Amino acid sequence: MTEKNPDKTRKKLLESAFFEIYRVGFQAANIDRILKSAGVTKGALYHHFSGKKELGYAVVDEVIGHWIADKWSASLKAEGNAIEVLKGTVTAAARMLRGHDENGEVGHCAEMAEVGDVTLGCPLMNLAQEMSPVDEGFRLRIERIFDSWHAALAEVLERGVQDGTLRSNVDPRKTARFLIAMYEGAIGIAKNSKSVEAIYESLEMMGEFIDTLAKPAEKAA
Amino acid sequence: MTEKNPDKTRKKLLESAFFEIYRVGFQAANIDRILKSAGVTKGALYHHFSGKKELGYAVVDEVIGHWIADKWSASLKAEGNAIEVLKGTVTAAARMLRGHDENGEVGHCAEMAEVGDVTLGCPLMNLAQEMSPVDEGFRLRIERIFDSWHAALAEVLERGVQDGTLRSNVDPRKTARFLIAMYEGAIGIAKNSKSVEAIYESLEMMGEFIDTLAKPAEKAA
DNA sequence: CCCTATACATACCAACTAGTATGTATGTTA
DNA sequence: TAACATACATACTAGTTGGTATGTATAGGG
Numbered sequence: 001m002t003e004k005n006p007d008k009t010r011k012k013l014l015e016s017a018f019f020e021i022y023r024v025g026f027q028a029a030n031i032d033r034i035l036k037s038a039g040v041t042k043g044a045l046y047h048h049f050s051g052k053k054e055l056g057y058a059v060v061d062e063v064i065g066h067w068i069a070d071k072w073s074a075s076l077k078a079e080g081n082a083i084e085v086l087k088g089t090v091t092a093a094a095r096m097l098r099g100h101d102e103n104g105e106v107g108h109c110a111e112m113a114e115v116g117d118v119t120l121g122c123p124l125m126n127l128a129q130e131m132s133p134v135d136e137g138f139r140l141r142i143e144r145i146f147d148s149w150h151a152a153l154a155e156v157l158e159r160g161v162q163d164g165t166l167r168s169n170v171d172p173r174k175t176a177r178f179l180i181a182m183y184e185g186a187i188g189i190a191k192n193s194k195s196v197e198a199i200y201e202s203l204e205m206m207g208e209f210i211d212t213l214a215k216p217a218e219k220a221a
Numbered sequence: 222m223t224e225k226n227p228d229k230t231r232k233k234l235l236e237s238a239f240f241e242i243y244r245v246g247f248q249a250a251n252i253d254r255i256l257k258s259a260g261v262t263k264g265a266l267y268h269h270f271s272g273k274k275e276l277g278y279a280v281v282d283e284v285i286g287h288w289i290a291d292k293w294s295a296s297l298k299a300e301g302n303a304i305e306v307l308k309g310t311v312t313a314a315a316r317m318l319r320g321h322d323e324n325g326e327v328g329h330c331a332e333m334a335e336v337g338d339v340t341l342g343c344p345l346m347n348l349a350q351e352m353s354p355v356d357e358g359f360r361l362r363i364e365r366i367f368d369s370w371h372a373a374l375a376e377v378l379e380r381g382v383q384d385g386t387l388r389s390n391v392d393p394r395k396t397a398r399f400l401i402a403m404y405e406g407a408i409g410i411a412k413n414s415k416s417v418e419a420i421y422e423s424l425e426m427m428g429e430f431i432d433t434l435a436k437p438a439e440k441a442a
Numbered sequence: 443c444c445c446t447a448t449a450c451a452t453a454c455c456a457a458c459t460a461g462t463a464t465g466t467a468t469g470t471t472a
Numbered sequence: 473t474a475a476c477a478t479a480c481a482t483a484c485t486a487g488t489t490g491g492t493a494t495g496t497a498t499a500g501g502g
Contacts, residue, residue: 004468004479025351028248031460042461043481052460119354128413129350130246133340142413177410177419178426182399185406189398192349192363198398205399212433225449225498252490263491264451273490 010048012038017055018063022115022123025130026056026138053137060141064124067115068145071096076152082160086153086179086210093183094203097196118199121191125184150176160213167215175213182206231269233259238276239284243336243344246351247277247359274358281362285345288336289366292317297373303381307374307400307431314404315424318417339420342412346405371397378434387434396434403427 016038020029031052035042049055075089096116115123124145131138153176160166186202237259241250252273256263270276296310317337336344345366352359374397381387407423 006479009480024355025246025248027246028355030458032458041481043465044479046461047479121350121354125409126350129342129347129409132413132415133342134245134249139413139415146410146413174422174426178403178407178423181406181410181423182403183406184409185402185404186399188346188350188405188409189367189402192353192360192367194353194360201395202399202402205395209430209433212430227449230450251488253488262451264495265449267491268449 006048009038009040009044012040013045013048013055014059014063018059018123021056021059022120022126026127027130027134029056053135056131057137057141060127060138060145064127065141065145068124068149072149073152076156082156082163082165083210083214085156086213087207090183090203090206090210094200097187097199118187118190118196119194122184122187125188146180150180153179157213164215166213170213179206179210182209227269230259230261230265233261234266234269234276235280235284239280239344242277242280243341243347247348248351248355250277274356277352278358278362281348281359281366285348286362286366289345289370293370294373297377303377303384303386304431304435306377307434308428311404311424311427311431315421318420339408339411339417340415343405343408346409367401371401374400381434385436388436391434400427400431403430 013034016034017029020034020037024030029052031042031045034055035045045055049058071093072089075092076085078085078088097118120126124142127138128142128146132142133139150173154172157166157170157172157175161168161170161172182202183206186199186206190196190198190202234255237255238250241255241258245251250273252263252266255276256266266276270279292314293310296313297306299306299309318339341347345363348359349363349367353363354360371394375393378387378391378393378396382389382391382393404424404427407420407427411417411419411423
């Protein structure tokens with residue numbers, strides 16, 4: 001009925017599926033809830049996607065992948081001092097995180113959660129933790145996203161080492177992975193304690209760690 | 222039939238439930254699989270536990286809680302230099318992590334996974350990520366465990382600051398949380414990439430970070 | 443030895459859920 | 473405008489799953 005707009009319905013399905021998965025995970029994600037929230041019917045879903053898993057894959061590739069690319073890879077492409085670029089992305093991350101609207105509903109998720117929600121954590125990491133041991137298809141798609149993020153980070157670090165901003169013994173690849181681990185770990189811990197403050201403080205410490213990567217000032221000759 | 226041993230069956234149930242939850246998460250955990258793996262029947266389960274959720278709670282409290290306490294709080298109670306104690310726990314963690322037996326079965330979990338399995342990550346963190354937004358009961362129980370871990374870490378740090386081993390501007394609580402975040406993040410990232418090496422390298426970097434907490438050597442007067 | 447509560451075993455159910463079969467309306471092409 | 477493929481809508485199904493009703497055997501107290 002009404003109108004017939006395949007691109008739009010597909011997009012709505014992806015978005016609703018993303019939020020559903022974001023909230024309860026893929027395995028517990030409910031098709032009917034997704035449909036209700038998207039405002040379309042089962043026929044539409046199974047016309048666009050061959051099944052729940054395919055829908056999940058598409059969410060990873062098209063929603064989460066693009067989102068990470070925008071949020072990170074983009075801001076990492078900034079020119080200038082490696083330390084500043086790195087710390088810039090961290091503070092940018094901090095800015096986009098917010099707590100709940102205190103509506104007292106303990107134990108329930110906000111109806112219209114957004115991506116920066118502290119109590120829901122990082123969509124990519126959530127899915128990675130849940131699905132990587134269970135389904136290789138998810139794992140590989142998620143890995144690709146992490147890899148691109150890692151590559152962008154490593155490039156900045158490599159540049160910093162080359163131009164003498166960073167200590168020469170900084171290993172770009174290891175450090176990049178460690179930075180991602182720190183960030184995701186901080187989000188994960190804060191998620192369980194429901195504390196935005198916890199993230200801020202951890203990101204602050206992450207900034208201090210980044211400072212330790214800098215080449216120390218030259219001693220007087 | 223056979224024998225009647227409530228303590229033993231309860232323990233078997235808890236252990237089987239733990240591994241099932243460890244592998245696929247709580248929501249996807251299958252009661253019948255747990256029963257089969259425990260070698261008991263449904264009657265036994267529902268005699269000991271009022272339901273799936275109660276079983277999950279018991280797993281958190283009795284299995285995961287004790288496990289974390291043993292692995293961390295214990296080794297953190299060692300006497301001596303704070304730096305050494307901290308780095309000791311990190312290397313202890315590294316030691317207990319191992320990869321899969323390379324049996325080629327990609328995408329499937331080992332039948333009898335053990336707790337140190339890289340591809341399965343940290344049981345506590347897994348559950349925290351999955352259940353903390355979904356069920357407040359889980360969240361609180363998990364939080365208690367993290368808190369005790371955090372307290373043990375903070376105590377070591379506090380002691381280090383007091384006795385001059387660590388820089389005086391080290392904030393024990395923030396740093397403790399950050400260390401947990403680093404560790405859990407490292408495990409989580411390695412889990413998705415299925416790489417034991419990734420953990421080793423991240424734990425190595427974690428050691429370097431711990432070194433930066435030390436009070437710098439005194440300058441010549 | 444008896445008797446009762448505990449500790450299990452078995453068969454079954456009700457609810458949910460991904461997926462399908464089928465139908466219909468809309469847009470497009472000839 | 474006829475014909476056809478795309479894009480949706482609806483009703484239904486088959487399978488799974490947590491939970492229960494009911495039965496039975498064992499252990500321990502009197």
